[in-house]
Amino acid sequence: MKNNAITSRDVDFAKWYTDVVRAAKLADYTSVKGCIAIEPNGYAIWEKIQSIMDKKFKELGHVNVQMPLLIPEKLFNQEKELIEGFAPELVWVTEVGEKKLDERFAIRSTSETVFCDYYKKHITSYKDLPKLYNQWCNVFRYEKETRPFLRSREFLWQEGHTVHATDEEAIEETSRMIEVYKWFNHEILAIPSITGKKTEKEKFAGAEWTLTNEDLMYNGVCLQDGTSHYFGQKFSKAYDVKFTNKDNKEEYAYYTTWGKTTRAIAAIIMVHADDYGLVLPPRIAPKQVVIVPIGNDDAVLELCNSFNKELNDKDVVSYVDNSNKSPGFKFAEAEVNGIPIRVEVGARDLANNTITVARRDTREKINIKKEELTVDYIKDLLETIQKDMYNRALERQNKLTFEAHNMEDMERILNKQPGFIHAMWCGDEACELKVKEIRGCKSRCIVDEEPIDTKCVCCGKDAKHHVIWGIQY
Amino acid sequence: MKNNAITSRDVDFAKWYTDVVRAAKLADYTSVKGCIAIEPNGYAIWEKIQSIMDKKFKELGHVNVQMPLLIPEKLFNQEKELIEGFAPELVWVTEVGEKKLDERFAIRSTSETVFCDYYKKHITSYKDLPKLYNQWCNVFRYEKETRPFLRSREFLWQEGHTVHATDEEAIEETSRMIEVYKWFNHEILAIPSITGKKTEKEKFAGAEWTLTNEDLMYNGVCLQDGTSHYFGQKFSKAYDVKFTNKDNKEEYAYYTTWGKTTRAIAAIIMVHADDYGLVLPPRIAPKQVVIVPIGNDDAVLELCNSFNKELNDKDVVSYVDNSNKSPGFKFAEAEVNGIPIRVEVGARDLANNTITVARRDTREKINIKKEELTVDYIKDLLETIQKDMYNRALERQNKLTFEAHNMEDMERILNKQPGFIHAMWCGDEACELKVKEIRGCKSRCIVDEEPIDTKCVCCGKDAKHHVIWGIQY
Numbered sequence: 001m002k003n004n005a006i007t008s009r010d011v012d013f014a015k016w017y018t019d020v021v022r023a024a025k026l027a028d029y030t031s032v033k034g035c036i037a038i039e040p041n042g043y044a045i046w047e048k049i050q051s052i053m054d055k056k057f058k059e060l061g062h063v064n065v066q067m068p069l070l071i072p073e074k075l076f077n078q079e080k081e082l083i084e085g086f087a088p089e090l091v092w093v094t095e096v097g098e099k100k101l102d103e104r105f106a107i108r109s110t111s112e113t114v115f116c117d118y119y120k121k122h123i124t125s126y127k128d129l130p131k132l133y134n135q136w137c138n139v140f141r142y143e144k145e146t147r148p149f150l151r152s153r154e155f156l157w158q159e160g161h162t163v164h165a166t167d168e169e170a171i172e173e174t175s176r177m178i179e180v181y182k183w184f185n186h187e188i189l190a191i192p193s194i195t196g197k198k199t200e201k202e203k204f205a206g207a208e209w210t211l212t213n214e215d216l217m218y219n220g221v222c223l224q225d226g227t228s229h230y231f232g233q234k235f236s237k238a239y240d241v242k243f244t245n246k247d248n249k250e251e252y253a254y255y256t257t258w259g260k261t262t263r264a265i266a267a268i269i270m271v272h273a274d275d276y277g278l279v280l281p282p283r284i285a286p287k288q289v290v291i292v293p294i295g296n297d298d299a300v301l302e303l304c305n306s307f308n309k310e311l312n313d314k315d316v317v318s319y320v321d322n323s324n325k326s327p328g329f330k331f332a333e334a335e336v337n338g339i340p341i342r343v344e345v346g347a348r349d350l351a352n353n354t355i356t357v358a359r360r361d362t363r364e365k366i367n368i369k370k371e372e373l374t375v376d377y378i379k380d381l382l383e384t385i386q387k388d389m390y391n392r393a394l395e396r397q398n399k400l401t402f403e404a405h406n407m408e409d410m411e412r413i414l415n416k417q418p419g420f421i422h423a424m425w426c427g428d429e430a431c432e433l434k435v436k437e438i439r440g441c442k443s444r445c446i447v448d449e450e451p452i453d454t455k456c457v458c459c460g461k462d463a464k465h466h467v468i469w470g471i472q473y
Numbered sequence: 474m475k476n477n478a479i480t481s482r483d484v485d486f487a488k489w490y491t492d493v494v495r496a497a498k499l500a501d502y503t504s505v506k507g508c509i510a511i512e513p514n515g516y517a518i519w520e521k522i523q524s525i526m527d528k529k530f531k532e533l534g535h536v537n538v539q540m541p542l543l544i545p546e547k548l549f550n551q552e553k554e555l556i557e558g559f560a561p562e563l564v565w566v567t568e569v570g571e572k573k574l575d576e577r578f579a580i581r582s583t584s585e586t587v588f589c590d591y592y593k594k595h596i597t598s599y600k601d602l603p604k605l606y607n608q609w610c611n612v613f614r615y616e617k618e619t620r621p622f623l624r625s626r627e628f629l630w631q632e633g634h635t636v637h638a639t640d641e642e643a644i645e646e647t648s649r650m651i652e653v654y655k656w657f658n659h660e661i662l663a664i665p666s667i668t669g670k671k672t673e674k675e676k677f678a679g680a681e682w683t684l685t686n687e688d689l690m691y692n693g694v695c696l697q698d699g700t701s702h703y704f705g706q707k708f709s710k711a712y713d714v715k716f717t718n719k720d721n722k723e724e725y726a727y728y729t730t731w732g733k734t735t736r737a738i739a740a741i742i743m744v745h746a747d748d749y750g751l752v753l754p755p756r757i758a759p760k761q762v763v764i765v766p767i768g769n770d771d772a773v774l775e776l777c778n779s780f781n782k783e784l785n786d787k788d789v790v791s792y793v794d795n796s797n798k799s800p801g802f803k804f805a806e807a808e809v810n811g812i813p814i815r816v817e818v819g820a821r822d823l824a825n826n827t828i829t830v831a832r833r834d835t836r837e838k839i840n841i842k843k844e845e846l847t848v849d850y851i852k853d854l855l856e857t858i859q860k861d862m863y864n865r866a867l868e869r870q871n872k873l874t875f876e877a878h879n880m881e882d883m884e885r886i887l888n889k890q891p892g893f894i895h896a897m898w899c900g901d902e903a904c905e906l907k908v909k910e911i912r913g914c915k916s917r918c919i920v921d922e923e924p925i926d927t928k929c930v931c932c933g934k935d936a937k938h939h940v941i942w943g944i945q946y
Contacts, residue, residue: 030591031548032578035541037591040606043537064516068508069580069611069627070564075504091543092568093580096615097561105505107542107566107580118503118510133513138542138611142569154542 003336008275013219018148020269023336024278027148034146034153038262041337042149044286045265046156050136052188052284053158053260056180062132062160067114069137070105075113079238082112085205089141107140112206112231112257115161116239123253125244129165130173134158149266150223150473157261163253165245167232170254174230177258178211181226189264190281190390191215191271192397193225194420196445196468201429207257208232214444214468216397217270220418222444222470225267228258266473271393272361278338279361281389282382289318289378290334294327294346304345307373314375316382335360340385341378361385361392405453406460407434410469414439418471422449424463426456434458435469444468476809481748486692491621493742496809497751500621507619507626511735514810515622517759518738519629523609525661525757526631526733529653535605535633540587542610543578548586552711555585558678562614580613585679585704585730588634589712596726598717602638603646607631622739623696623946630734636726638718640705643727647703650731651684654699662737663754663863664688664744665870666698667893669918669941674902680730681705687917687941689870690743693891695917695943698740701731739946744866745834751811752834754862755855762791762851763807767800767819777818780846787848789855808833813858814851834858834865878926879933880907883942887912891944895922897936899929907931908942917941 005023007015021027026042038046054064070093076083086109093105108114119131136158143151160177164170178195185191193215203210204227213226233252236242241253272279282288289311293304304320311318321330327344334342344356355373357366359381368377400419404410413421418439425431425443435441435458446465456463478496480488494500499515511519527537543566549556559582566578581587592604609631616624633650637643651668658664666688676683677700686699706725709715714726745752755761762784766777777793784791794803800817807815817829828846830839832854841850873892877883886894891912898904898916908914908931919938929936 028591028594030541030587031545032541032543032587035543037541037587038539040536040538043539046539047537063513064520065513066511066516066519066611066629068503068505068510069613070505070508072504088570090570091566091574091578093564094567095565095577097563101564104568105564114503114505114510118501121501138539140542156539 003276003332006275006277006336009218016275017150017266017270020273020277021148024338026265026278029148034143036148036152038156041286042265045268045280045284046262048284048286049264050158053180053184054136056184057134057158057160060132060176060180062134062162065133065135066137067111067118067135069108071108071111071113073104073106075117076106079113079206079235082206086110086141089143091140091142108137109139109141110257110259111135111139111159111161112235113239115257116235116241116255119163119241119253120239123163123241123243126165126246129163129243129253130169131163132160133162134160147266149262149269152262155262157259159259160257162256163236163241164256165243165253167254170232170256171230174211174228174256174258177256178213178226178228181213181228181258181260184260185213185215185225185267186390188281188283189268189271190283190386190393191225191267192390192394194445194447194468196447198227198445199429199432199443199467201432202443204229206231206234208234212445214420214470215267215271216400216420216470217267217473218396219270220400220471222420222472223263223267223270224444224472225263226258226260229256231255231257272389273338276363277336279389280338280340282340282386285317285338285340287317287319287339288382289316289341289343290330290339291318291320291343291345292327292330292334293320293322294344297347297350300345300347300350303350307343310375311378314379316375316378331358341381343373357381359385361389403452404457404469405455407438407458410435410441410457411438414441414471420444421469422452423457423467423469424451424453424455425465425467426459426461427464428456428459428461431456431458439471441469441471444470444472476749476805479748479750479809482691489748490623490743493746493750494621497811499738499751502621507616509621509625511629514759515738518741518753518757519735521757521759522737523631526653526657527609529657530607530631530633533605533649533653535607535635538606538608539610540584540591540608542581544581544584544586546577546579548590549579552586552679552708555679559583559614562616564613564615581610582612582614583730583732584608584610584632584634585708586712588730589708589714589728592636592714592726593712596636596714596716599638599719602636602716602726603642604636605633606635607633620739622735622742625735628735630732632732633730635729636709636714637729638716638726640727643705643729644703647684647701647729647731650729651686651699651701654686654701654731654733657733658686658688658698658740659863661754661756662741662744663756663859663866664698664740665863665867667918667920667941669920671700671918672902672905672916672940674905675916677702679704679707681707685918687893687943688740688744689873689893689943690740690946691869692743693873693944695893695945696736696740696743697917697945698737699731699733702729704728704730745862746811749836750809752862753811753813755813755859758790758811758813760790760792760812761855762789762814762816763803763812764791764793764816764818765800765803765807766793766795767817770820770823773818773820773823776823780816783848784851787852789848789851804831814854816846830854832858834862876925877930877942878928880911880931883908883914883930884911887914887944893917894942895925896930896940896942897924897926897928898938898940899932899934900937901929901932901934904929904931912944914942914944917943917945
């Protein structure tokens, strides 16, 4: 039964997206323009994202800290490219009570400035390095057009800021962290994202170069979902972060930063959700199984409760929906909320030794015998769903992956069905700008793959890079 | 060996406090005046506080959300007492890029306004109630005098915001949550705090009444460390939060809020730390045991590593200090960082079948036989340390708890050694103000205890309340 609160995905994708956000109670608009309230269902997903990523970061030796929210204007101004990149989006605190402050403070849009200012004071020798700091926090960017999770003026993220004694180590860290994001998307979110290097035009303001993790949405639009920046000595020179190296010589430190945001929730929706609501990959689902008793039969309730306890004891997050609602209402609610597995237990079925298990991803109903309902059965099914979701997303991504050898190819593909478009590039920004004229298509990343042509897709001169292009959110 | 970086606690308590914060690398000052950088050692304590409290909140049915950081001025202005209470401390965002905004936005100093604005939209029937929402976030108050953790312009906290269909339920929630804070301090932080009701003068701006959790520091100064506010229908009237009750009548909802902050870290320091640095109660220590190998003997290293693994497998958070430093340096570092237990393993001692276990709280060194070093031994010792720390704090608190029957008593006590001062009060604010003339002593809370006199400590008229007074941070 189609959810009436949700516009069909194939009719109006943008409307479908916000309908799912509202119907699954993930977030809502607020009186603060461009800022959302992340509601319990949405925040529970973010907590799960945080806990899995944070564990991984710590395994790799990172530690968490918390730096100030406000950045004095003069501190921001020390690095020209960064302030230029962010200036139009920065909001400024200028008053306290009714008094004007002597100096403006920006609300952090990113924290390179404060981290470098901290490191300047705390790093003196190579023995202090590496510093592998991360923080989970809110940031603010005054975006013009906003959409829940996808682009919000305030959003939540983690930002890693690491300092190293050698160039090699910093380069390795930059690559290592983009691989962590890719691993997270592939293994946890069931999203087959690709990684590569941003072009000069698309890199992070102030970085030497940027690695990016790019997802492909159901509609063929691309989403940047995690970036890792290599700064070399650029910021350490601007902020005077020096150390005495092993040869007892003073040297500027090597710096990297990397971040992933609540935008990951937008990716989950736009890759996996459907016309019935949210569909959560089991490994990120805050609740993996809902057990719905049908009727008030004692044997039914007892079975529901005891099986629920069995699941919880074996680390499957399940619950019994004991609320005072009709079974149909409960089914629909579990469906719109994207809970991976629904177990339906009714007196009549039980008399026939039957239990119904419904998969959220395929909406398939499976009738099993009562004795087949075991913790292992559920665990296996959760793993099957996780894999199937990944494989379906990969299959769709492959279908929406194209090759272009000239601008006619580009135009034809982009006007018909956008996706990941492989095409060669000469390295000239002018060509990037020409491609952008076609429906705003941008370079997503330079990939380390075999060339598909010898000539640039745009100017026809010798190609230097294999690039994936696409329309972006 | 006394830590040279730390001023003696009995010589200069304020200096001692900031010395401990710096020596244990908990936090540092930044270029942003009044704002600190919470460093890895400090943030790890906050993470531990969060994880234990969050688990408790969830057991009680609360769920986490995230509301906007910025509050439009007109939203703040809807509740007069709140804006009046916070106005001088509010900082305002007035510009984006180089443009002036049409409206000012305050950085949240507390989020009653945005939560009520959200609830207004999302509550229609008693069936929607209760709403038990909480958020972990940063808040900003432009304080004049600041001290790391104790009073910082930006700080981290959790703020619970709950809405109920009946007055009774809201009152119960207000009490329940102050008991949670008390439980947390007693059981986890080993701080024997007291709870009671704030006077009208000292209650939260806009609340009907406030319950508070008050700690006593080593120097006899009081610290408010967790408050729970009952708003009745005050805010729901100001923000139009209505619902249809069981009798199908429209009614304003009943509202409570409660919060605890990074100030808890200040309390840990000022109750437990000493001239050698931080002392962490085992239940809040991010690292509970450090194992220090002395020398490079294979048998020593093997024992250290295998025992460490045993501890970790049984949920004791331990680590082997394998760093390239001298044993003396490692001992001092573990000491200043407040790690509850240090295990020293040396080749010579091992030959004598001896291992040394050092308690951080008492600085006692215990020689045990090798076979006595078991996971159970360490677990028991951690529990003993936890209890002993609580008992010592309680004993000191009892010693610093006084009774005053008149203003001469008050003056004598406050000039000699401040602490928790029990005294009766008539309920008149004029008397509170008179007491405040003595070294700024304030009512901490009204307690539900037997009267100690029939007359007010100040005016001598009939007493209404048993109050605990003290000098506060």
